[in-house]
Amino acid sequence: MSYQLHNDQDGNLVCIRKIGTNVSIPLAPDNTDYQEYLAWLAEGNTPAPYVAPPPPTPLTTEQKIARAGFNEGELEDFLVEKIRRRLIE
Amino acid sequence: MSELRVQEIHNPTVQTGGIEIDNNDVVSINGQALPTAGAFGNRNLIINGNMLIDQRNSGSSTTPSGDQTYVFDRWKVRNSNATGRFSVEQSGTSPNDIDPSMLLTVTTTDTPSGVEFYAIEQPIEGHNFARAAAGSANSEILTLTFFVRSSLTGTYCVSLRNSDASRSFVAEYTIDRVDTWEPQTIEVPAITTGTWNTTTGTGASVAFCLGSGPDREGSTGWQSANAVATSNQVDWINSNGATFFISGVQLEVGSVATPFERLSYSTQLALCQRYYLSIVAVEANSRIAIAGNGSINQCFPTFFAPTTMRAAPAIDFSAANDFQVEGIAGGGKATATSITINRATTESITVQVDTAGGTGASGGNLLSENNNVWFAFNAEL
Numbered sequence: 001m002s003y004q005l006h007n008d009q010d011g012n013l014v015c016i017r018k019i020g021t022n023v024s025i026p027l028a029p030d031n032t033d034y035q036e037y038l039a040w041l042a043e044g045n046t047p048a049p050y051v052a053p054p055p056p057t058p059l060t061t062e063q064k065i066a067r068a069g070f071n072e073g074e075l076e077d078f079l080v081e082k083i084r085r086r087l088i089e
Numbered sequence: 090m091s092e093l094r095v096q097e098i099h100n101p102t103v104q105t106g107g108i109e110i111d112n113n114d115v116v117s118i119n120g121q122a123l124p125t126a127g128a129f130g131n132r133n134l135i136i137n138g139n140m141l142i143d144q145r146n147s148g149s150s151t152t153p154s155g156d157q158t159y160v161f162d163r164w165k166v167r168n169s170n171a172t173g174r175f176s177v178e179q180s181g182t183s184p185n186d187i188d189p190s191m192l193l194t195v196t197t198t199d200t201p202s203g204v205e206f207y208a209i210e211q212p213i214e215g216h217n218f219a220r221a222a223a224g225s226a227n228s229e230i231l232t233l234t235f236f237v238r239s240s241l242t243g244t245y246c247v248s249l250r251n252s253d254a255s256r257s258f259v260a261e262y263t264i265d266r267v268d269t270w271e272p273q274t275i276e277v278p279a280i281t282t283g284t285w286n287t288t289t290g291t292g293a294s295v296a297f298c299l300g301s302g303p304d305r306e307g308s309t310g311w312q313s314a315n316a317v318a319t320s321n322q323v324d325w326i327n328s329n330g331a332t333f334f335i336s337g338v339q340l341e342v343g344s345v346a347t348p349f350e351r352l353s354y355s356t357q358l359a360l361c362q363r364y365y366l367s368i369v370a371v372e373a374n375s376r377i378a379i380a381g382n383g384s385i386n387q388c389f390p391t392f393f394a395p396t397t398m399r400a401a402p403a404i405d406f407s408a409a410n411d412f413q414v415e416g417i418a419g420g421g422k423a424t425a426t427s428i429t430i431n432r433a434t435t436e437s438i439t440v441q442v443d444t445a446g447g448t449g450a451s452g453g454n455l456l457s458e459n460n461n462v463w464f465a466f467n468a469e470l
Contacts, residue, residue: 006429008441009387015430023405026433030289030400032470053427053443056386066421 003037004048016047115345126229126343127220133350134213134221135295136163136360138235138338139188140179144367145465148179148189152196159469160209161191162361167208167296167317174199174207174326175299182334184236184270187351190336193299198327201302206317207326209335210296212252212470214363214399218285218292220342223251228279233295234346237262238270238334243323246298249277249340252291254315256283259307261319270334274346280311289399291470295340299333300326359396366394366402366466370457376415377464378455380442386423388414389431390455391439394466401433402466404440411462414444415454424458438466 004017006024016025016037025033041047065075099107106119116123124132142162145151151160152173159165160177168174173196180192193209201207222228233247242264250257260275286292298318307316325331337349352360368377378390394402406412412425423444431441442455 008431009384014432017429021405022408022428023403024429025403026401026430028401028433031403031468032400033403033467053386054445056384059385063421 001036001040002045002048003040005050007050007052013050019048113344121348122345124341124343124347125345127341130350132339132341132347134217134231134340134342135211135338136364137161137357138336139349139351140164140191140336141189141354142358142361143179144361144365146178150176150178152176159365162365163211163469164191165210165212165469167206167210169205169207170199170201172199173197177209180334182238184238184272184336188336188349190236190238190334193333193335195326195329195331198329199300200324200327201300201305203302204304204315206301206305207299208248208296208317209299210294211338212291212294213340214470215252215286215288215290215292219287221285221293223280223285223293224283226281228281229342230279230344231277231340231342232344232346233260233273233275233277233338233340234349235273235297235338236270236334236336237264237273237297238268238332239264239325240268240330240332241323241325241328242267244319244321245325246301246318246322247275248296248298248317250294250296250315250317251283251285252293253284256280256285256311256313257307257316258311259309259316259319261309261321264323268332272337276344277340278311283313295338297335298322300324362394362396363399364467364469366398368392368464370460370462372460373457375457376454377457378440380414380453380455383414383453386444388442388444388453388455389439390442391437392464392466393437394435398435398466398468399470400468401435402438402468404428404430404433404438405465405467407462407464411458412442413456413458414442415456422456425455435468 002019004019006015006017008014028034097109109117153166154173156168156171157165176194176196178192180190244261246259246261248257248259258277262273296317301318301322305317306320307314339349378392380388380390409425409428413422415422425442426445427443429441432439
């Protein structure tokens with residue numbers, strides 16, 4: 001068995017991953033998986049370092065519009081109406 | 090002050106049943122003894138003693154290969170050889186036509202050597218075992234009852250050990266008849282020495298031995314040693330195809346065996362969920378957790394445990410790509426590539442879900458991509 005460190009988005013160590021499984025272990029002294037990890041460390045073993053996930057692919061304008069809940073036609077109508085009102089004012 | 094001295098109270102026309110008081114002051118009503126110590130209810134220190142709850146395998150057969158692998162809820166196998174030697178499954182073969190049983194079958198024989206041993210074991214949390222007052226001058230007598238059935242007759246052993254195994258109690262019991270349920274009752278004397286956890290660690294472990302190496306054998310009774318059997322233990326694990334059924338396990342304070350305490354299903358499940366919680370999505374697109382925050386390819390859904398867990402749990406799941414993040418706005422979905430603990434307490438668990446694509450919006454639901462995917466939270470002893 002071997003382990004890998006896992007950090008949160010702020011760079012803090014938050015859990016230990018059991019390599020080769022889907023198990024992640026909290027840094028909780030009462031947790032028996034964490035106790036096993038500490039025993040493994042005490043045997044002189046070293047966990048693999050944290051590897052950050054790849055940065056997200058930037059969203060396209062179309063994806064940003066879709067995430068906001070619009071389709072392109074609705075957005076176009078909205079902008080046209082807003083411009084028309086500005087011109088009237 | 091008046092005193093009524095009787096040993097039996099019966100209906101005058103029906104001479105059976107009624108109330109009996111034996112010479113040890115044990116009171117029985119209609120043949121069922123009342124406790125001599127402790128409360129009348131919530132007596133069983135064993136959880137899931139009738140082998141009803143099996144969140145991990147849903148009763149299906151499994152052949153555990155590692156030592157201390159949990160099979161049914163609260164029950165783990167001791168398999169210090171760390172090789173799959175026997176299967177475990179829930180069986181409808183019942184000692185009482187009510188409770189299921191645990192069936193173990195030898196699939197590959199072994200002769201345990203040294204400290205190797207095979208057993209089915211339950212560690213009891215210190216908070217629960219505290220009522221035994223073990224290690225103190227007020228230590229209580231305990232009574233262990235169970236039903237067993239085996240294809241192999243002979244002398245078997247059961248043990249009770251503290252968490253560092255510096256104290257162990259070993260008792261022998263006999264299975265006389267092949268493939269026949271037999272009730273067993275064992276009295277465990279008080280123990281005034283040793284260190285016994287009374288909080289969230291292991292208070293004591295009960296192990297039903299199925300084969301032991303010589304270095305885990307001791308004598309009957311209490312001893313300052315790590316023993317799980319005597320040299321009389323049947324070498325069950327060395328008999329290919331041998332079966333062993335067990336159910337109705339009860340460990341209680343007092344010298345009298347009271348009837349098995351059968352709990353409601355929901356109560357028993359809740360007791361088990363303090364140690365292990367499984368969430369199974371039986372349909373695709375089941376929303377199993379909600380996240381109110383996150384970034385383009387990351388979100389943090391939170392699960393709330395239905396009962397306070399013994400410790401902050403470890404998580405496990407079927408596969409990351411069994412799950413999707415569903416964005417709050419726009420309805421975009423992205424398949425998970427990684428799921429890890431972000432924050433875990435005994436009441437709630439927040440996980441970090443990473444996705445590769447950018448279609449998952451900030452925040453959102455964690456949903457199952459397929460049916461029969463699962464999430465598990467493990468705070469076992």
